[in-house]
Amino acid sequence: MTDHLRWGILGAAQFAQNHMGPAIHMARRGRLAALATSSADKAAPFAAFAPGLQVFDSYEALLADPDIDAVYIPLPNHLHVEWAVKALEAGKHVLVEKPLAMQADGFDPVIRARDASGKLAAEAYMIVHHPQWQRARALVSEGAIGKLVRVSAAFSFDNRDGDNIRNRPETGGGAIPDIGVYIYGATRFVTGEEPEAILSTEIRRENDVDVWSHVTARFPSFHYTGVVSMRMAPWQEVVFHGEGGVLRLTTPFNAQVYGEARVELQAADLTVTSWRFPSVNHYVQQVENFNASVLDGAAYPCPLEFSRGTQEMIDMVWAKDAG
Incomplete structure (x- = not known):
């Protein structure tokens, strides 16, 4: 070797x-x-x-x-x-x-x-290799926000280039395949839970490609709501809202590009504890974990079986939208 x-x-x-x-x-x-x-x-x-x-x-x-x-x-x-x-x-x-x-x-x-x-x-x-997500999962698991009640996630950017593969159905384009995988997978990664049902879908398409969607889902112990779009101003945020506190990731998906990665924990008394990750490159972390x-x-942090589970949630969204 x-x-x-x-x-x-x-x-x-x-x-x-x-x-x-x-x-x-x-x-x-x-x-x-x-x-x-x-x-x-x-x-x-x-x-x-x-x-x-x-x-x-x-x-x-x-x-x-x-x-x-x-x-x-x-x-x-x-x-x-x-x-x-x-x-x-x-x-x-x-x-x-x-x-x-x-x-x-x-x-x-x-x-x-x-x-x-x-x-x-x-x-x-790559996101599960970033220490902000490791910290978020540990905090939720340790009960830092008490019983989890709600997860809210959003990821958007503006891409109207008709030649871009994200806007072409024949190349597997669409906002949900491109960035829905982040908000769905991140929810599964932190909570360790799988969706029981997709409760609602509202999806807007252009040229047979989804460009905006709002999805709600029921997990075993919490409610989920998520928005992804390729037709909105750039924005990203994930919030884990519990009975005893709120956990917020301010740059959950494009650390160092969209902004500085931070995890903010707001306790029930409104005091806030923050963890900053100004210099971590999650692409490098991913490759180093692969090499190791x-x-x-x-053990690799993101096996194919985990990724398949995220696609199963996406498939559930398509099925619900099809009626």
């Missing part, structure tokens, strides 16, 4: 260039060694921060290289399952962007390929 992982990326996506590529190269015990793209212009920015980067002109060629240990897949949503399975069958560990699949049963071939290969496969659900799981056998 080597002391580090040699990573490759399938496709020169903008997000990979700006966030995950640098994170892979910065993370301890990992190195960005290869990129698959047919465009030299798209490869250039990656080579600028990853000297010695090997560029392949096809995804298949990168997967055939025995010197690559792990691959990151930032392709359009509808291609995730296909290439995750191909990468696992090629003997690579796999980190694939969310949503990994468009329905919960889409996870199943990836799970089977993971188990058959003995490799690590995970959805790139592969190299040391450490």
Whole structure:
């Protein structure tokens, strides 16, 4: 076993260039060694921060290289399952962007390929690797807000570019697949509970893509309400409201981009305790946890089974909306 992982990326996506590529190269015990793209212009920015980067002109060629240990897949949503399975069958560990699949049963071939290969496969659900979410889960579990009554979550941004994959149905676009996965999964992660029923859905679509939604749900011990939108001013917040206090995350999903990550605990007497996380990069944390799981056998914080559960909630939302 080597002391580090040699990573490759399938496709020169903008997000990979700006966030995950640098994170892979910065993370301890990992190195960005290869990129698959047919465009030299798209490869250039990656080579600028990853000297010695090997560029392949096809995804298949990168997967055939025995010197690559792990691959990151930032392709359009509808291609995730296909290439995750191909990468696992090629003997690579796999980190694939969310949503990994468009329905919960889409996870199943990836799970089977993971188990058959003995490799690590995970959805790139970076937020659970951030210490603010570890702190939030611990506080709720320890009873810092008493009995949980209500979870309220919101995530929005404004993207009206018709050519963007998020606005195209054929590439698995939509606000719920793109960012609903965050507010639904975060609720499950902190509480450890699964939704019993979707109580209501109000969804607005453009070009057969959901661009705004309000969803309410019943969990075993609390009520949930959440809004996601690709047609509103940027905003994000998650609130856990209990009988004895309120826990609020001010920058739950885009730490250092939207703002500083903070966890605020307001007690029943209105005193507030805050925890600040000004410099944590959750993309780097994610890759370091992935490297440690592969190299040391450490438990990975976000297994595919957890991610499948979030997609099950999304499937419940679609079913409720369909009537």
